[in-house]
Amino acid sequence: MKRIALVLVLFAVSWLLPMGGGVCASKTLEIGALFPLSGSLALLGEESFRGVELARLQRNKAGGVAGAQIVYVQGDVSTVEAARSEAERLIEQKNVHLIIGSYASSRCMAASEVAARKGIPYFELGAVANEITGRGYKTMWRTNPTALDLSRAQMDFIVGWLAPQLKKKPSDMKLSIAHEDSDYGTSVAASCSRLAKEAGVQVVSVEPYAANSSDLSPVILRLREANPDIVVGVSYAQDAILLSRQAHELKLKAPIFGTGGGHSLRSFAEALGPVAEGVFDSDFTQYAVNPDFCPGLLEFVSLYKEKYGEPPRSGHSLANYVGALVVFDILEKTGGNMDPDAIHKAAMSLDIPLGKTAAGWGVKFGENGQNTRAPAFIMQWRGGNLVTVWPKSAAVAEPEPAKAQ
Amino acid sequence: MDLWLQALVSGLLLGGVYALIAIGLNLIFGVVRIINFAHGEIVMLAMYLTYWLHDLYGVDPYLSVVIVLPVMFFFGAAFQRVIVQPIQSTSAIMKIFTTVGVSLLMQNLALIFWKGDFRTINTSYSMSTIEVFNIMISIPRLVAFGTALASIVVLYFFLKYTSVGKALRAIVEDNSVARLMGVKVEKHYLLAFGLGTAFTGLGGALLMPFSTVYPTVGFTYTLLAFVVVVLGGLGSMSGTFLAGLFIGVVESFGGTFVSPALKEAIYFGIFILALLVRPQGLFGMGKGTEEVGLK
Numbered sequence: 001m002k003r004i005a006l007v008l009v010l011f012a013v014s015w016l017l018p019m020g021g022g023v024c025a026s027k028t029l030e031i032g033a034l035f036p037l038s039g040s041l042a043l044l045g046e047e048s049f050r051g052v053e054l055a056r057l058q059r060n061k062a063g064g065v066a067g068a069q070i071v072y073v074q075g076d077v078s079t080v081e082a083a084r085s086e087a088e089r090l091i092e093q094k095n096v097h098l099i100i101g102s103y104a105s106s107r108c109m110a111a112s113e114v115a116a117r118k119g120i121p122y123f124e125l126g127a128v129a130n131e132i133t134g135r136g137y138k139t140m141w142r143t144n145p146t147a148l149d150l151s152r153a154q155m156d157f158i159v160g161w162l163a164p165q166l167k168k169k170p171s172d173m174k175l176s177i178a179h180e181d182s183d184y185g186t187s188v189a190a191s192c193s194r195l196a197k198e199a200g201v202q203v204v205s206v207e208p209y210a211a212n213s214s215d216l217s218p219v220i221l222r223l224r225e226a227n228p229d230i231v232v233g234v235s236y237a238q239d240a241i242l243l244s245r246q247a248h249e250l251k252l253k254a255p256i257f258g259t260g261g262g263h264s265l266r267s268f269a270e271a272l273g274p275v276a277e278g279v280f281d282s283d284f285t286q287y288a289v290n291p292d293f294c295p296g297l298l299e300f301v302s303l304y305k306e307k308y309g310e311p312p313r314s315g316h317s318l319a320n321y322v323g324a325l326v327v328f329d330i331l332e333k334t335g336g337n338m339d340p341d342a343i344h345k346a347a348m349s350l351d352i353p354l355g356k357t358a359a360g361w362g363v364k365f366g367e368n369g370q371n372t373r374a375p376a377f378i379m380q381w382r383g384g385n386l387v388t389v390w391p392k393s394a395a396v397a398e399p400e401p402a403k404a405q
Numbered sequence: 406m407d408l409w410l411q412a413l414v415s416g417l418l419l420g421g422v423y424a425l426i427a428i429g430l431n432l433i434f435g436v437v438r439i440i441n442f443a444h445g446e447i448v449m450l451a452m453y454l455t456y457w458l459h460d461l462y463g464v465d466p467y468l469s470v471v472i473v474l475p476v477m478f479f480f481g482a483a484f485q486r487v488i489v490q491p492i493q494s495t496s497a498i499m500k501i502f503t504t505v506g507v508s509l510l511m512q513n514l515a516l517i518f519w520k521g522d523f524r525t526i527n528t529s530y531s532m533s534t535i536e537v538f539n540i541m542i543s544i545p546r547l548v549a550f551g552t553a554l555a556s557i558v559v560l561y562f563f564l565k566y567t568s569v570g571k572a573l574r575a576i577v578e579d580n581s582v583a584r585l586m587g588v589k590v591e592k593h594y595l596l597a598f599g600l601g602t603a604f605t606g607l608g609g610a611l612l613m614p615f616s617t618v619y620p621t622v623g624f625t626y627t628l629l630a631f632v633v634v635v636l637g638g639l640g641s642m643s644g645t646f647l648a649g650l651f652i653g654v655v656e657s658f659g660g661t662f663v664s665p666a667l668k669e670a671i672y673f674g675i676f677i678l679a680l681l682v683r684p685q686g687l688f689g690m691g692k693g694t695e696e697v698g699l700k
Contacts, residue, residue: 038513042520045521046521208664208665212624214419214626217419218412218656221408222660222665238622241617245615249534251541267523267525267617272527
């Protein structure tokens, strides 16, 4: 009996000690952060997380949000199943009341579904699938451009610059789409088809394929048969490279126009060398962009280099950095309150014009929670660098005619 | 006509790559009777080795084979000794779990050490082609095809005419009887695993000029290698080669004339049909070898 009592006392004391000695001087504000940090999407999942982490460090240094230091409760959404279970874990076990994420559309759809059912606000900062803000959830928000935005910039450029270059009317232009077959590729391809129809451009073929294929010659052969003026590519890293390599080998005449994903990565230019020269790409803001249109961009890049010892590997970190800052501003307005209605009120009250954030975006949320002032830009690969060529306000160079393979 | 020919040529070249990856598995699967789910990771390892030799020391992928082959041989022998031998007598399920675990371990170790970046090698011949009657043939893929063919021939003669080869074939047929006949089975397991891994490594090195390597690239190769080996029939080198070509051509035709999104589904469908008709594979060693690895 004495021994039991002694054990119980020691146990109780061991619980109290940390509490007594560890009273924090500052409050903390916990935000859930779901990104793919392992598995096939790890590279850009990590790049995306670096963006939100830099935002956190920067804001905490400036005093935090509503007097509290921001702390992330992390989850690794390496697979779609993990997205579901990690969202559950963060909300049920870790008591998180607001989540940011997630880079990949498939992971976002799964995790935000869980959050929506439990009434937890979910801020997507990087995934593009249209359906993310198309499900009618009042707790779903997105700061970045959608697949439709990527396609819109692309189609505007095709009609406004490419068609005149080829001396063709839009109605005479023939377009093919080659896309990877997950949420990302399918969503962008659908947006592209829709916008092409509206612009009067003929879509002569659509070729879905698996991103991890070791051979895409069937896609190239079918594209050759369809004989388009331009091929819209929606690819991840390895298939963007493979598609262009095999297009070059099999002498596909039409140039490929990338839509984010693998076409924006350094690995694309490195693998293809001169073949990548002149390739157009519609995507989030990249780094060779007019800094006057993107206040804070240069500071972000030097912060990134300081912390990670290398320049940013893609525009994902920038997009997530800007998105996280928007979330912090919303929380500042609610005084740290994460109740969905308070978040809704604060978010809808934001009205920042284009060209006022580090990505050149503005902030104005629509009824469905989508930021209506996040356009995509058109870039072109030049000498191994992804250079912004359109719109003029963000451009650092004039677009040059894309060469045929 | 051009389209058919080009699709056929592309398919054959692709099939050559598949055969190259599968040869090593045929040897390992046949002799040691283990379903090695980490097979694709061996390809990934060889690809990374080739990549780093090129990136850090400027070694041409085709020359780096001189280093890759012995390194992979020893890796394979070590794999057999350290991971497979202790569980040799356990159930098939146990062996499957173990190799799946090794596969995950290798993928994530690669992720930790080499990060998730997608790495490619750009050599002067990476995108070179020769044109024959309007048909484009990719040179690095042709080299892989040629190597697959040469490997098959070399292995065939090795297995048929050397005493070591005969011992290996005896183990494939029935390892208990082979043991009774005086064959040192464990030593031959080491050899088979080392040799099989070396050939797989050769495949990985030859893939690098036209492929991308990243930590999870192995998965597709594992699945493909098994399909090719089972379809071709265990123990038959020519079976592996022909099954590889068959899968490559089916994938190419399916992708070109039906839909690129369905190309894998089509060859898997044909694979299932083929097994229903002939469970021991197209060129298998006859009845009795259908349930390899599970008995």
